[in-house]
Amino acid sequence: MSGTFDGRSGRQGKLSQWLRGRRPKEAAAADDGGREALLLAAAEAGLPLAPAAYPAPGYRCSCDRVGCPTPARHPVSFAWQTQSTIDRPQIERWARHQPQANFITATGMVHDVLDVPAQAGREALDRLLAQGVEVGPVAESGDGRMLFFTLTRGTPEDEDEWWPCELDCHPETMAEHPGLRWHCRGSYVLVPPARLPGDDDRQVRWLRGPEHPLPEPLTLLESLTDACARHAAGDSTPDLGRPWPLHN
Template sequence: MSAEFGGRTGRQGKLSQWLRGRRPKETAGDDGRQAQLLASAAAGLPLAPAAHPGAGYGCSCDRVGCPTPARHPVSFAWQTQSTTDRAQIERWARHQPQANFITATGMVHDVLDVPLEAGREAMDRLLAAGIEVGPVAESDDGRLLFFTATRGTPEDEDEWWPCELDCHPETMDEHPGLRWHCRGSYVLVPPARLPGDDGRAVRWVRGPEHPLPDPLSLLEVLTDACARHVGEESGHVGSAWPMRH
């Protein structure tokens, strides 16, 4: 990974170094974890506690055969529970030291979630073109997460919003290409641990100190990269997301 891919020059100091792609194991334990969570909250990302890895590839929740181990909120009220309040996040981090955290999308920010290789290609193109990219997280399950401003609820939504892109947690398997997390969805926020014994994690590539860009400024490059990625995997050029009829 190049220095350019790690992000442009921003705030200095240890926190910025953590946020620019350093793996969670390089932070100072619980203090480093909490510092990253508080930095995300300070940037306006609403957080709520999530499950964490159990034994092997299991989940800390008590659901038999959990379909999204260590990737889901611990409370059904996660949308109303999500907050940027520093004191509340400190309490959660202190009382749930193993918990991952999710950030609820569609409130302040959305997330464009793409296959890793397609995302890296798009990142290089966007940065080379001088386009503001914003925060980006990398997940060791093969995804790159582009954090953007939320699209909100525009009056002309039906004129430009393609529902095929809209992704919710229960529909993620239907979206092997580009997933757009907005209202009613969430993603893991770094630092987060994924199931397995190989230290898989979710980490920042570009930290939350970067301003949130307009999602439409990234969409064309991301969908183009995803279309090529899907085409290469299937042996033909296809859609970047499954089309519904």
């Protein structure tokens, strides 16, 4: 399944050629069908979805807010947390009635997302797979980030244990987790397939699809924080002996 998500399989290449040879209306319908299938696959994996903005001409956002700080990256409704759902009929209605919309998935309900610079993410992913670690769904964003989907931390008995998602400085310090963003309760990320403002290749796409089981976040965190620290220091050479957390 994931082989068709990354756009590099032979069958996907033949599909692209077929689409280029069809009339625009037919091609658009086929594209919509593929988009809908990917969204439903995410929902079937338990990722709650809600409609989001999409790119508009001139590097603008479909929300038409002047100076939108996150063009095509935010929900369309302020009620996105309660609106988010895995209900198939609702997602089908949204996808068909809003054919250009991106979709977000709300974190902290079923899953969290560890969001890292793409270079660090690729290094960590290779390392984790080589070690035989069960890595869950992973998405790559055209704005230079990689998203590692994990199980959520759950609802702690002490509500003070929750941290917000200004990120880069939580749950520890920025020095210990450079470049890492932990999306938990109250946050969201774009779910593939999604389009970003700019060139056509600026997309959010699956590297490992949602058919992969969600792992515990702590099984990935050490490799991700190590890779982020090396990325921040400009050193791409893995240091397999470095302890975690990183202390002075």
